[in-house]
Amino acid sequence: MILPTEPIGSIPRPPELLAAVADHAAGRIDDAGLAAVRDAAVRDTVRRLEELGSPVVTDGEQAKPSFVTYPLAGVDGLAPDGVVIPFADGHQRRLPRLTAGPLRYGVRADRYLRAALRHASVPVKQAVVAPSALSLLYPPEGVAGYPREAFLDDLVAEAEADVRGCLEAGAHSVQLDFTEARLALKIDPGGGVLEEFVALNNRVLERFSPGERARIGVHTCPGGDQDSTHSLDVDYAALLPALLRVKAGIFWVQLASEPEPDKALAVLAGHLPAEARVFVGVTDPVDPRVETPEEVRDRVLAAARHLPLDRLGTCDDCGFAPFADDVSTSRETAFAKIRARIEGTALAARALGG
Template sequence: MTEQQPQSSHARTVPPFRADHVGSLLRPPELLAARERHAAGELDDAGLRAAEDAAISDVVALQESVGLRSATDGEFRRTSWHMDFIYRLGGVSRTSGTVEVKMRGRHGRTSFTSAGMAVDDRIRLDEPVFGPDFDYLRSQVTTATPKLTLPSPSMVYARGGRAVIDKTVYPDLELFWADLSAAYADELAAMYERGCRYLQLDDTALAYLNDPAHRAELAEKGDDPDTQHLRYIRQINAAIAHRPTDLQVTTHMCRGNYRSAWAAEGGYDHIAEALFGELAVDGFFCEFDDERSGTFAPLRFVPPGKQVVLGLVTTKTGELEDPDLLKRRIDEAARYVPLDQLCLSPQCGFSSTVEGNELTADDQKRKLELIVAVADDIWGR
């Protein structure tokens, strides 16, 4: 967008906001030290909780100070963006096995290992997973809307596929999917009762399907890579179908994020028509920070009434983007979806796992400030 072009008609007063962010933030050194002491048995659970509370209070204040209208707890109580939730679902167990996740980054190929999981009983919600965590976040905000992030239902299946689901418990996968969506619906209802009005479902499974290599791996496991995204869309829709009208739900679809590395590449073309046309969320957080993310062309399938949050600011490096370039890229995206349906954010979280990406807290703050400034220039405050 050039300086001569008019602003959009208005800023947004409901989520997703014109300037928004994905959720996870860099853990401060004091919190990392407390986690280490806790793991070594030198700090009890109450001591760790107190350290988390203090760090979350500070990071909420940071988000509000830079002008963001949404605030998360930075996912500071989690080790991983998804497994801390999945392991607490009834019917899911942590196993002694490990899963290797292959990643790519600026420094070449890498990988990390994570504990395995098994579905060995009926999936259910025994208690609200992030209830007390959200309560504390809500108590800390003053100007921002508290935002809760959850891994999408897709991730429970994508983490291990059919191989980790006990066939004596679920001889028919249809029952597994029904139970899974019901458990998520229960979590959404519980969080709404606690005051949550902005919830985001994080999903790498959908974005991975855009990468031919990942589609090939899925086929080797016995799934159909041409239709798997339709299954994921159906189950997310089932999970959110009965949400209250004032609970705004978005989804974030990224290609992996671990210490500034990623797992998949490719534009949203493979899933775009069904994704944007059928997924019943209020907004889509999409990565568009570099060439591995493809073009804006898939956005032509976005229907009226849906917001697209353009992830144009990378969290993979500390280099600060040129605001004029960001405005030009937003203008490019507006060729496919009206400007009033667009927002701006980082392409992913800054710390999807406890280790964090390769940038500093000052870099993170500057990037959040940049997003707010550019959004204000385009849409007004």
């Protein structure tokens, strides 16, 4: 038998790209010079994933400033002092704050997809930011002349266009990065914020046909960044039932770093929607140690004891560098972990097929 396996998204950027981004910011190279280095990084990422035998590839998010802020490039009406996201090791990330409307994306994800498709000979998936994440741009005090309801209407329309553009451009699948799902329960253990996030994402997904939703999914993880997380201490049992009410056809679920994977798998199996496919994380990008194929195999076999084989696949827990400046994991380590995932998944498929 064959078990599908695929990356989540980001791959650490090569030193040449990081240097080019710094040179561009300092005015030492122009837009065309930066674009050429970015395209070379995308080409190298796709090539290396294909050489490892990845049946589905991504662009590695080489051109994105981060998985969450890419739509905001060139957008006016933003201030830098928005919501702060604290991580377990003490570092923080900060989102912009909306100061004026209407919200319009400055960049859509199909731009990155089309660049990857030029270099790929296998299917390409595309990650997009979930609208729930961008809803955090709107400040509690409101925005003069731009009610929250109008902002959410605009956000839903922009998010729909972002996803639809990727489907129309030929994406194998579109992955909504919903890392704020687990964080929502840390902010509000009662679950009200999480329910709002789920409802908002469903407003977007309801605009697509069942056939389209079969190619659209959500990814959840505890927010890996700089070898730390923002919400790994939140119990999956509190998250998964709500997460699985998202009207998506695919779920990519962090599991390798989960302290109680069997407990999480039992909850996942009990709430998995009919017809939905689930990809379980079998490599941990936050852990610098490279898993062996045998460890991956055993994680897959554990998942197979809970989940139907015809709806099971594997992935990495999360992206390896969701923010462009994250150099905590080397590019070589990321590809070594991906190799272990692909080889370990094949070992599990042979064991299950026998």
